[in-house]
Amino acid sequence: MITILSGGTGTPKLIQGIKEIYPEEEITVIVNTVENLYMSRGYIAADIDTVMYTFADMIDEEFWYGIKGDTFTVREQLIEMGTTELLKLGDKDRATKLQKAILLEEGWTLSEIVELQKSKLGIKAAIIPMSDEESEITIVTKEYGEIEFHDFLIKYQCKCEVLEVKYGNVPPSPKLIEAIEKSDKVIIGPSNPITSIRPIISIEGVEEALKGKDVIAVSPFIGKSAFSGPAGQFMNAFGYESSSIGVAEIYNPFLSKLVIDNQDAEYESEIEEIIPNVIVANTFMKTIEDKINLAKIVLE
């Protein structure tokens, strides 16, 4: 039994490797929900959907959200009639989002909905939202003050100075703590430490549960630049260096091992002063072989 903590981009790539070599029914993924939002009457749990679509081999690997080969009929008609959506939702993907909103309205919890959806998509892994309660994330910027996370990403294209990242406290979803406790190993994927992983770790009981476990993290950084997204900006805003050194500091209280990229071998001894067990490997997951190789390392 393993548990993976995941955001929406880097970690799903690692999951593609893990699911090739580890029994899917023994994998639990705990997914960040802090960026969830209602849009166009659907409920967007982007990271959850990306994890689901990854397991179901449906993920659009160009954007790491949405379904590959999806059509955009509803979106195009909405635009034709004067309504433009911030996110580009395909038709099938919209059904996933609409069903979540329909069932939430009927009183289902997010955990129950994800359980239904992942089963219908034929997924054997457990996929657990970090919380069934709405959490909010707000980015405090120098230029525009407090803005929504999706506005930061899309409207402002991350082109502003981040002063602070705020998110509220939410309770763990029912199976979260138990999943960690039952696991032989916990894997923290190469997702954004501040906006994807830290929200999960901040939930009451999670850090305590992690402390007794074999916890291995894959750094999302190579050198001083993040693989994708605005991870660097966020790291700096929290007072961490935007590098694997910063990652080591953030995860230090509960981390057993940290995987850093070959290109960062020069920092190995510096990081080992924080986390004694550092593994240097290729963390740049371009091909399925890269993903499987990295999966082998974290599962070892």
Added chain:
Amino acid sequence: MITILSGGTGTPKLIQGIKEIYPEEEITVIVNTVENLYMSRGYIAADIDTVMYTFADMIDEEFWYGIKGDTFTVREQLIEMGTTELLKLGDKDRATKLQKAILLEEGWTLSEIVELQKSKLGIKAAIIPMSDEESEITIVTKEYGEIEFHDFLIKYQCKCEVLEVKYGNVPPSPKLIEAIEKSDKVIIGPSNPITSIRPIISIEGVEEALKGKDVIAVSPFIGKSAFSGPAGQFMNAFGYESSSIGVAEIYNPFLSKLVIDNQDAEYESEIEEIIPNVIVANTFMKTIEDKINLAKIVLE
């Protein structure tokens, strides 16, 4: 300037004829909203959409709702994941419904939304919802007690005895009374007198406005059977015969002329005791020529 009172099936066929021979920008259609409802996070104003799609030459003439040639990707994916909708919504049609719900949530009135949508669809006629407020229609049946109108139509396939039809009082939409007052002629299309036309006429001020006008109605009945839908059951529930005689009685307080079908010529003198001015014509609108011929008669 003419105003047409419309429901969702018979009248749009007549509109197809009228728009061929009368300037579209001088047509106002007042549409029943009593059957509107939220479904799958969209707002379904079925009669309004049918009228819009009719003017835009997009209507699916097989079902008289939805858009011809539409795809069903969202619906199919919803079903795949376990959510079946009572109404079969196509993708483009769903965009119309979603946009209504999005804009209602943003505080737009239904009139404003319809104004936007019909403009975007290139429609020059005015399309006015009878009311901007939610109205409800409930069918009281012998077998199942009080049921929703859409359940009556779809779930129970109209197969129950109707004891009563209930709908609440709603205020007129802002342009409704003025549209009637400005018109040279008001046409009541061959829609269900009880569930489509009577809700419009029951709105405060409408019957008074109609009384001063040249009002011509096309009966939806041939013999004792309605063209389509459960009109007969409803007529009986209200104590009217389900025939053109019943229609004459319902519209009597304000009607100038009634068009009945050739096949009902035998009832002409009986009906003329109620409405002095009866026109016998082909009201069965199968071809575009039928529709134009009937349009010529009502416009004369």
